[in-house]
Amino acid sequence: MSEHSPLDLAEGDPFGPHNLPYGVFSTADEPGRRRLGVRIGGYVLDAGAAAHALGSPYASLLAQPSLNPLLAAGRTAWRDVRRALTAWVTVPAHRADVEPLLHPLDAVTLHLPYEVADYVDFYASEHHATNVGRIFRPDGDALTPNWKHLPIGYHGRAGTVVVSGTDVVRPSGQRKAPSDPAPVFGPSIKLDIEAEVGFLVGTPSELGRPVPLGDFREHVFGLTLLNDWSARDVQAWEYVPLGPFLGKSFQTSVSAWVTPLEALDAARTAPPARDLPLLPYLDDADAEEQGGFDLRITVEINGEVVSEPPFSSMYWTAAQQLAHMTVNGASLRTGDLYGSGTVSGPETNQRGSLLELTWNGRDALELSGGKRTFLEDGDEVVLTAWAPGPDGTRVALGEVRGRILPSA
Known part of the structure; x- marks a missing residue:
């Protein structure tokens, strides 16, 4: 565990664990690979990698290049995934697994996170x-x-x-x-x-x-x-x-x-x-x-x-x-x-x-x-x-x- 964690946010950060919006990002070393991410403070958590590392039953759903599979999964899945994400970024025992999967916001490229139907x-x-x-x-x-x-x-x-x-x-x-x-x-x-x-x-x-x-x-x-x-x-x-x-x-x-x-x-x-x-x-x-x-x-x-x-x-x-x-x-x-x-x-x-x-x-x-x-x-x-x-x-x-x- 690092001495100072990116998960130690400033008090009142409007992108804290109470928020956790979803997006899709890619990195400079893998520009062609789009990943589902969740914003926490000034970082993006690779949601699919975190789900895999922590044994989530929703790992395959989150290891997608678009938000659409999660959207289609319905409200029960939305609640379960949000509850799990909140734990992953707040429970100290998860930090060793989660911290390596955080990417600085200014180091990633953000994409349209869903395929628009109508x-x-x-x-x-x-x-x-x-x-x-x-x-x-x-x-x-x-x-x-x-x-x-x-x-x-x-x-x-x-x-x-x-x-x-x-x-x-x-x-x-x-x-x-x-x-x-x-x-x-x-x-x-x-x-x-x-x-x-x-x-x-x-x-x-x-x-x-x-x-x-x-x-x-x-x-x-x-x-x-x-x-x-x-x-x-x-x-x-x-x-x-x-x-x-x-x-x-x-x-x-x-x-x-x-x-x-x-x-x-x-x-x-x-x-x-x-x-x-x-x-x-x-x-x-x-x-x-x-x-x-x-x-x-x-x-x-x-x-x-x-x-x-x-x-x-x-x-x-x-x-x-x-x-x-x-x-x-x-x-x-x-x-x-x-x-x-x-x-x-x-x-x-x-x-x-x-x-x-x-x-x-x-x-x-x-x-x-x-x-x-x-x-x-x-x-x-x-x-x-x-x-x-x-x-x-x-x-x-x-x-x-x-x-x-x-x-x-």
Whole structure:
């Protein structure tokens, strides 16, 4: 046993044993070999090697290049594996076996930790939807008539979900300003962010059988930060009548780490009060556990904080989104990912998109590197977040980072 162990973390480390998010990594000496890892402090534990060394019955499940086999194994396996991992990094008797299997975080390459099956994105923040409605329908109702009756969403492109750190090539497409006589083609001039939380499905469901609200934890393994990059000018021209398409599908960035739901039990919270009655399949008034999550998100552009959106303000919960997504009989697949939609709070500095922060370009942000209405080439956006953990701790979510490159 070493004199100073990497498992001796600083007090209050938000990636302590109470967190233990999952990722996939490779090392410089074996760049082609991807391994399932768990983050502890500033290190990554080779989960498969640890399971083998300590005789875990889940050793073969953890000795995989992707999180998908563990996702598919179901909630009992999720609980058992998490319990074992917690023991491996906290019980002193295991240190001699575990320490050689820890890799410094800055010495590994992180990969997209799961194979995305389907990708759906929602529109669940009342503050965001109201702001967008006021921007584009200043003389009409801010919210559409259906907004408080169902979680609005769209199907995105699973193949363009990428891991944090992947550069974002500025997309090109058609755009047409109201004063333009005809559309033009070229790079987007209104490239935006959407600060979101993504939910990752583990256990699949049967085609034709809706998933009820109470089964959320049976199917959803964990959550992750998500940035749904958006070309607002392309989106504005194309979205009538079928909704987002090329303005969204070019890239969606997610964290390299998935935080299991069990790590966030202390962050469960009640959603905002609903002012319209909900249909029975969405009515969570008598739910056994709180449907919201108290996540505190920070948005930085080039190292400067521009917004701090509170996830606790989201009108529709992830459980309601899952129930609505399947109420028509659509089935879930292991690796399905669905985004919360832009997270925005009631205050100006809590808006989760530049569309809102600059009011569609009317009010520029004052940054040390110059004014911004939308993203410029070279800008780097970083999303971070934390949630209340047990006994006054914090649970950090893995960051989502992306830098804008010029159009191809």
